[in-house]
Amino acid sequence: MAASKKQMYLYLISHDKREIKTHTYIGASANFTKRLKQHNCQQPGGPRITRRASPNWRPVMILELPEGRKFSSKILKKEWKSSSRGLESRIRKGFEIAYKYSVNVYITKKKDTKIKLLSYLNKKWSKDHKISLTDTEWGKIIDGLI
Numbered sequence: 727m728a729a730s731k732k733q734m735y736l737y738l739i740s741h742d743k744r745e746i747k748t749h750t751y752i753g754a755s756a757n758f759t760k761r762l763k764q765h766n767c768q769q770p771g772g773p774r775i776t777r778r779a780s781p782n783w784r785p786v787m788i789l790e791l792p793e794g795r796k797f798s799s800k801i802l803k804k805e806w807k808s809s810s811r812g813l814e815s816r817i818r819k820g821f822e823i824a825y826k827y828s829v830n831v832y833i834t835k836k837k838d839t840k841i842k843l844l845s846y847l848n849k850k851w852s853k854d855h856k857i858s859l860t861d862t863e864w865g866k867i868i869d870g871l872i
Contacts, residue, residue, distance in 0.1 A: 732756055734799040736789040736806065736823075738816050739765060741782035750816055751776055751783070752807045754799045758788060786813065787820045790830040797827060814841050822868045833857075846872050 735758040740750045753773075755761035764772030767780040776783060791799050802823055810819035817833075824831045839845055850857045859867070866872045 730794045731791075731799075733793040734791040736791060736799060736803055736820075737761075737785060738787040738806075738820055739776075739783045740786050740813055741779040741784065743779050743782055746779050748775065748779075750786075750813050752803060752816065754803045758785075784834065785832075786834050787817055788832040789820060789824050790832065791827075792829065795827075802827065814843060817841070817843055818867060818870060821864065825864050825868065843867060843872055 734754055734756055736752070736754050737758055738750060738752050739762065742749070751765070751773075753761065753765075760769060761772075762783065762785060763769040765776040765780060765783045766772070767777060772780070789802075791797075791802070806816070806819055806823055810816040821831065823829075833844070833847060835848060835851060836844060839848070847857055850859070852858070863872070
């Protein structure tokens with residue numbers, strides 16, 4: 727009998743250090759808070775590729791993968807990484823995956839962003855810190871129309 731899949735988080739983090747070529751990183755973890763601390767060298771265990779930009783890694787988007795799901799976090803992570811380049815493209819791909827697999831999305835609330843999509847979403851925050859999107863809005867985000 728196969729073990730039930732535990733709750734996981736797929737995440738997109740970024741930094742703004744211009745001298746470092748790689749500005750985004752996509753990862754997976756059961757404990758996102760601990761993993762972000764590892765990326766920022768505040769705890770041992772982070773991947774070597776993210777050390778040069780520490781302590782500047784900031785969360786951009788997190789996909790919450792439920793316990794007992796029928797799909798693999800490794801497959802979703804590979805899909806997210808291999809089919810998108812650059813921050814805005816990776817955000818759109820994250821929304822596409824979230825919509826396809828019906829998972830919760832958490833995004834950064836950043837007012838001084840130059841990314842059109844994040845600016846659009848910033849205007850949609852409700853008082854209870856949620857964003858509700860219609861199917862049409864989901865489609866426009868995925869298709870790059872917003």
